[in-house]
Amino acid sequence: MTHRVLAVLAALLGVLAVFAGTPYPAKLDVRALAAEIAAEDDHVTAIELAQWIRDRKAGLRIFDLRSAEEFGEYHVPTAKRAALEELVSMRFTPADTIVLISDGGAHAAQAWVLLRASGTPHVYFLRGGLGEWLDDVMNPVGASSDVAALSRYFGGLPRSGTPSAKTTNTVREMKRRGC
Amino acid sequence: MSDSLLIALAIGVAFGFALERAGLGSARKLAGQFYLTDLTVFKVMFSAIVTAMLGAFWLARLGIVDLSRVYVPETWLVPQLVGGLVFGAGFVIAGLCPGTSCVAAAAGRVDGVAVVGGMFAGVLVTGFLFPSLQSLYDTTGRGAQTLPQLLHVSYGVVVCAVVAMALAGFRAAEWLENRT
Numbered sequence: 001m002t003h004r005v006l007a008v009l010a011a012l013l014g015v016l017a018v019f020a021g022t023p024y025p026a027k028l029d030v031r032a033l034a035a036e037i038a039a040e041d042d043h044v045t046a047i048e049l050a051q052w053i054r055d056r057k058a059g060l061r062i063f064d065l066r067s068a069e070e071f072g073e074y075h076v077p078t079a080k081r082a083a084l085e086e087l088v089s090m091r092f093t094p095a096d097t098i099v100l101i102s103d104g105g106a107h108a109a110q111a112w113v114l115l116r117a118s119g120t121p122h123v124y125f126l127r128g129g130l131g132e133w134l135d136d137v138m139n140p141v142g143a144s145s146d147v148a149a150l151s152r153y154f155g156g157l158p159r160s161g162t163p164s165a166k167t168t169n170t171v172r173e174m175k176r177r178g179c
Numbered sequence: 180m181s182d183s184l185l186i187a188l189a190i191g192v193a194f195g196f197a198l199e200r201a202g203l204g205s206a207r208k209l210a211g212q213f214y215l216t217d218l219t220v221f222k223v224m225f226s227a228i229v230t231a232m233l234g235a236f237w238l239a240r241l242g243i244v245d246l247s248r249v250y251v252p253e254t255w256l257v258p259q260l261v262g263g264l265v266f267g268a269g270f271v272i273a274g275l276c277p278g279t280s281c282v283a284a285a286a287g288r289v290d291g292v293a294v295v296g297g298m299f300a301g302v303l304v305t306g307f308l309f310p311s312l313q314s315l316y317d318t319t320g321r322g323a324q325t326l327p328q329l330l331h332v333s334y335g336v337v338v339c340a341v342v343a344m345a346l347a348g349f350r351a352a353e354w355l356e357n358r359t
Contacts, residue, residue, distance in 0.1 A: 007346055013233045014342030017335035023239035023246050024334075 028117045042112055043127040046136040049099055050150050053078055059095045059122075063087055065102045065111055066130070076101060076126075076133055077154065084111055092120045100125040101133075195282050198223070204282040206274030206290050213271060218352035229345045236338050256319035273297070 036042050044052070052060050053076070062079040064071050071081040079101060082090070088111075092098060098120060100108035108125035115123045126132060138156040140147050148158035201223045202208050211217025238244040270276050273294045275283055280298065283291025305312065326337045 007349070010229055010233060010342050011346060013237060014339040017233075017236055017240075017338040017342075018333070020236075020240050020335050022334055023236050025242075025245060025247060 033113070033116055036116070042109070042116075042124065043105070044099060044124045045127055046132040047147060047150065049076070049126055049133070050137045050154060052097070052099075054150065054153055057097060059093075060097050060099065061092075062099045062101065063111075064130075065100060065107050070103070074130075076130070084114070087111055088114050088118060094121055096120075096122060098123045102126075102129050104129040104131065194278065195285060197227075198279055198282045199286060203279045204286045204288065204291065206283065206288075209270075209276070209279060210274045215355050218356055221352055222349060225345045225348055229342055232338060232341060236334065251323040251325060254321040254324045255316070256321060258316050258318065261315065269297075269301075 049062075053062075060078070062076060063082040064075050064079045065082065065084060065087070066075075068081060071079075075081070084107075087100075092115075098115065100111045100115075100123065102108040102111075102125075105125060105127050108129065112123050112125045128135075136143075136147075137151055137154055140151050140156065140158045142161050143151065143158050150156075151158040198204065201219060203220060203223060208217055209220055212220045235244065235246065235249070239246040266276070273280065273290070275291060275294045277298055280291050280294035284295045285291070309316070326332075327334045330337070
């Protein structure tokens with residue numbers, strides 16, 4: 001009797017194994033990641049991010065990787081602060097669109113690699129970091145009417161002129177303006 | 180003593196205990212395998228394989244065991260074929276294999292002690308002769324191959340097929356034993 005129970009159990013586990021998928025943990029597919037980077041599917045521009053926020057893109061989650069102090073000074077609307085260690089232990093759903101922001105782009109790009117390597121599907125980093133947001137969304141120079149409208153939506157100050165005439169904006173300047 | 184050696188010792192003792200409890204310390208019982216009158220060896224070994232395979236697969240699938248850290252021995256076709264023939268010939272002549280000879284020796288059987296002695300003598304002679312065996316030893320290397328890679332099927336399919344083979348084999352073994 002015991003033999004039959006064990007045989008049935010083994011048969012059941014054997015049949016279920018066919019549908020269980022691979023027993024090996026997912027490996028980092030370096031080629032796929034390289035292809036994503038080459039196709040520039042790894043990042044968003046500040047304008048794209050601004051449109052996503054304005055349009056209330058479903059599942060959009062923005063994480064600012066800078067320090068709490070820097071985050072307190074200024075951050076992109078709807079962004080939440082997260083340390084890198086916290087970020088990699090978070091659970092995301094396939095419906096989430098993750099955007100990572102750091103001061104420049106480097107730290108966020110590193111976080112992008114870590115999240116993609118852990119299997120999170122829709123991850124992007126803000127290419128030029130917070131500086132790009134300040135330059136292209138909050139203080140665009142010679143922008144099209146659409147971008148100027150987008151800038152004003154976020155309380156920005158679009159200016160006329162040629163793009164080469166624009167100055168680099170800093171968080172400190174934004175703070176003086178009360179943003 | 181490192182943790183892994185302690186774990187290996189515990190597994191070895193458990194393995195020996197299971198073999199002795201299954202009666203595999205007796206050369207007479209093992210010889211029955213070759214006359215198709217007592218297929219205990221086949222049933223015990225295949226049960227162990229199926230248990231370990233299902234355990235490894237499902238524990239890995241549930242994230243408890245990391246299979247990528249399990250060492251897969253490399254395949255060397257001709258040397259392993261020759262080694263298998265030597266092993267098989269020794270098994271038939273002695274009526275014991277390496278594991279069961281240790282069990283028999285531990286149980287105080289003289290034939291077990293003789294086989295263990297012969298086994299170590301063989302290891303020593305092979306070591307001395309190794310320079311002349313080196314060319315055979317290094318031929319037909321195929322790397323670490325697994326059945327799913329070789330057959331281009333999923334691990335689950337191989338697991339299911341091995342379980343089916345085991346269950347069919349057990350039924351056939353029972354039939355052969357009852358026939359005599």
